[in-house]
Structure formats: structure tokens, C-alpha cells
Amino acid sequence: MKKLKEQWQKIGQYWLKGKLEGIDFGHGLIKFLPPQKKFIDSQKDYCVYYGGLGSGKTLALLIKLILCCLCFPGNRVLLGRQYLSDIERNLLPDLFDLLPSSYYKYHVKQGIIEFFNQSEVLLFGLDAMQSGSEQEIKKAQQKIKGLNLGQVFIDQLEEVEFEVFDMLNTRLRRKGVPFYQIAVTCNPANFWAYTFFIESARRDPKRAANIELVQGSMYDNKDNLPERYIERQIEGHSEDWIKRYILGEWSKDLLVQETVFDKAHIGRWELMAKPPIAVENGCQIWEQPKNIKYQIGVDPSEGHQDPSSITVASEEGKKVAKFNGFISIPGLADKVRFLYSKYHRPLIIPEVNGPGHALIENIRGLNLYCRTVFEHRDNKETTKLGWKTTHASK
Structure with a gap:
């Protein structure tokens, strides 16, 4: 395992210089789509991959998580989603498909994936910090406060409250990693992240320098989708729906058909918001x-x-x-x-x-x-x- 450990450290040096165009974890080469490469290469404080359904966001998140574990021995990262059951059902099968079984041990009861180089992935259902009784929330928050993490990975950020995100940000202090980051995927919905990432970056160039925004379209991933998949998704939907969920545009001007209030009314209300x-x-x-x-x-x-x-x-x-x-x-x-x-x-x-x-x-x-x-x-x-x-x- 010593040679394997050294091999991945060398790959890590190559990756940090932005020279990886794809990766082979042992089951064949995965070539990065341009948005995926931008997301995987970014070393900024916050990296946000938003966009259309089926655009390859989650795959990029998992690849980056694996690289952070294999290339930086002794690293500890957190993989979070609203519910732990969602991680087990929707993320772990794809994660384990990417990796040779000899690379890791999955400790189910502890919710920890341990790699051969002592890196660890902590699996966390973030609902524990935003639902349940006040006592249960405080208990979950206390558990988080004891962590020293290198990176945090969150899938479906729109399901997570800002207070949870903000607390995880305070846990990025693990020694021996080349960069700290919260890397997330989300659908282009109107929730707190739009203000926190997009609007704040537009207002403040210094803040924009610490945020990597990556937009993904379903068309980016067309070659990996079933025949006529995109055409079937488009059928029967409005232009605004297509812009948001197919092209991945993230704008408060785009509202789906089910929206109750007209855009003009929302615009006037937002001007009065404090x-x-x-x-x-x-x-x-x-x-x-x-x-x-x-x-x-x-x-x-x-x-x-x-x-x-x-x-x-x-x-x-x-x-x-x-x-x-x-x-x-x-x-x-x-x-x-x-x-x-x-x-x-x-x-x-x-x-x-x-x-x-x-x-x-x-x-x-x-x-x-x-x-x-x-x-x-x-x-x-x-x-x-x-x-x-x-x-x-x-």
C-alpha cells in the first residue's frame, strides 16, 4: 500500500496544477466534462455546481471527494445531505462503483468510510441539525463542533438551512491539506444560496474571488444520457422551466408554472425586503x-x-x-x-x-x-x- 499511497500523492500534485483531464480509479477512464473539470480543479473557499437535471453534478462531487481522500493522506472530509438515508440510497452506490473495494472499508454503524491511507469520509444526515426537538438539534451541533475537517461536500444544498452550512464552515481546520473548501451541488432554486453566493459575488469583487460558480446544462452530459432523454424532459414544459431545469440557469427571473405570484410583484416585494x-x-x-x-x-x-x-x-x-x-x-x-x-x-x-x-x-x-x-x-x-x-x- 506504500507505493499506492505515493502514487496517489503524485497524482494529487498533478491535479492541484490543473493538469487532470480525467481520472481512472481502477474501472476505466472517466473524462471530465468542461464544467466538471472547473468544479474539480477549483481550490476556492466555496465551490458551487448548480444546473440542470442529469448534468453530471453529483458525479463531479464524488470524484472530487475521492481525490481529496486519496491524494491527501490522513485527510478527513464530511459528505452530507439532508437525510442519511439519501446518502446511503443515492450517493454510496455510485461512490463504491467508482472505487476498487481494496481501497476502503465501510464502517456502517459509525457512518465512516476509511481509506487505506488513513483518510476518512464522515457520512452525515444534516437534518439532525435542523429538525427534531431543540435538544436533539443541540446534540447534533455539539457532535459537529468536535470535528476537524479538510473539506465538506454537500449534495442538494437547497435542502439544507444556512445555519447548518455556516456551522460546517467553522470546522474546516484540519492540518496538512493544501486547501480548505465547502463543495456543493444544487438545483437552481430560489433559496438562501442564491443571495449568499450569486448576489453577494456580484456586489463584492473580493468576495467573488473566493467563490467558484459552475453552471451545468443537461446538454453538457448529452453523450452519457439515454437516447431522446432530453427531448422527453422538454416535452410539455414552459420556456422558463426549460431554462432552469434543462439549461441550468439560476435567476430569480425564472419561475416555474406552479409559482403563485407574478414576477413583477415579487420584484417589488424584494425592493422592500430588509x-x-x-x-x-x-x-x-x-x-x-x-x-x-x-x-x-x-x-x-x-x-x-x-x-x-x-x-x-x-x-x-x-x-x-x-x-x-x-x-x-x-x-x-x-x-x-x-x-x-x-x-x-x-x-x-x-x-x-x-x-x-x-x-x-x-x-x-x-x-x-x-x-x-x-x-x-x-x-x-x-x-x-x-x-x-x-x-x-x-
């Missing part, structure tokens, strides 16, 4: 509590497909606080209780559809909105907790 004065317990705060009345609205989700949302509004008609993110129902209940206590125990109006029933069970006993319902069977009115969204109430 940054929060604080972030407390994962909630954005625009105004600290005053001696006035407040109300809390809650739009719960199961935390898989859609984010949950909490809004605190004052009697002055101002939005004073909010939470928005992918989170479990118990975790959402903790956020509700935090804001409820902070803003003088106001009336809470939770939507009761779907997961709303589970939320109400978790916050029963607080000051909850009651709606009046006419029971036709008993021919009388009764009250039930929560707001029921129906065609009529819309």
Missing part, C-alpha cells in the same frame, strides 16, 4: 417584542417535500418574525413554542390540513384558534382547533 436584526433558535427576527398584540400563523408540512412556515405579525400590520424550513412536526412545535413565549403568548392560527393535526397535538394547551363548524348530522354548531383550508375558505 435583513433580520437577529436570528434566534433558527427564527429570523425583524422586531423584538413590544407592549402590543401579536398573532402567529403556522403552515405545517411533513418536512420532506415542502418547507414549514411560521409567521409572527403585530397589530401594527408588520411581520416581526418568521421561520421557514424543512423540519419535523416535533421540531416545528418547538419553534412555535419559542416564538409563542417570546411574543407574549399570542393567538396561534395553525392550518389543520394534513400534518396540521399532528402539530396541534404537539402544541395543545397553548392559545390556539378555534373555528366554528356546523355539524349537519347533529344539526348544531361546534368548535374545532385550527384553520381548515378548503375551496370555500380560500
